Amino acid sequence: MSTILVTSDTLAPQALDLLREHDLVFTGKNPAEERIVELCREHNPVGIIVRYGKLGAAAMDAAPALKVMSKHGSGTDNIDKVAAKERGIEVVAAAGANAAAVAEQALALLLACAKSVSRIDARMHAGHWDKASHTSVELDSQTVGVVGLGAIGQRFARMAHGLGMRVLGFDPFAKSLPDYITVTDVPTILREAEVISLHCPLTEENRHLLNASTLAQCKRGVIVVNTARGGLIDEDALLAAVRSGQVGGAGLDSFEVEPMQPGHPFQNEPGIVLSPHIGAVTNGAYVNMGLFAARNALAVLARHTAAA
Known part of the structure; x- marks a missing residue:
């Protein structure tokens, strides 16, 4: 069973249900970049659902199986998209979910x-x-x-x-x-x-x-x-x-x-x-962003599986 890393301590139950065929590893709240790199090296995830923390080249290089980074939200500025493109890793966002x-x-x-x-x-x-x-x-x-x-x-x-x-x-x-x-x-x-x-x-x-x-x-x-x-x-x-x-x-x-x-x-x-960057922190948006992030990640992984 392949692993998906979640850079947080939680996901909406509806999103967890969609991802049930994968092992999920959670980084905990507000993970340091070094912690993300460490978990990538340990678990070699095929996907990362990005909530908090920075995703740079070091994390990508620590996970050679990585195919997709799926943002739990619409803004992807905490992901090094240039580094991802160079490594053939897709970056997708939950546009409109929040x-x-x-x-x-x-x-x-x-x-x-x-x-x-x-x-x-x-x-x-x-x-x-x-x-x-x-x-x-x-x-x-x-x-x-x-x-x-x-x-x-x-x-x-x-x-x-x-x-x-x-x-x-x-x-x-x-x-x-x-x-x-x-x-x-x-x-x-x-x-x-x-x-x-x-x-x-x-x-x-x-x-x-x-x-x-x-x-x-x-x-x-x-x-x-x-x-x-x-x-x-x-x-x-x-x-x-x-x-x-x-x-x-x-x-x-x-x-x-x-x-x-x-x-x-x-x-x-x-x-x-x-207000402390909580515009998207509502009950409805939390579920929507989790579902969008999970579906986007699974869609990319399915394409890779079909092409293999």
């Missing part, structure tokens, strides 16, 4: 920023009643710029449209988009949007897409939401922009370094709403 969950998190962060939910809640719990002094942002008729129009970005765009927002979108690869999304470029989004929500993968080309220069091009008071990858934002520049009022609020579910370390300046900034 779309509803992450889009809902983006909407929650947007509303939290626009309505000052965290600050008002803290004030209420401290015994204050700020009705006479508080004004929130009304999103109806405002413009939202959605960067990245995959399954998550399109789902969020539909929600924003449902709130009565004008939706601008940028994605050079998206096709057959609904008519309520006006396709444009990033400079136009920076110039016209009251809200910018990031839903694109991180690449070397778009790293620090939002930086001191691009944030300065935005409307004053713009709200920034990021449920994609932390590296899309220059965190120092965002902090400065929030403190100056150029950015009216930021809702963040991903960060350049995770987990966030104690003392990070975001932790003491009331203009930034934080």
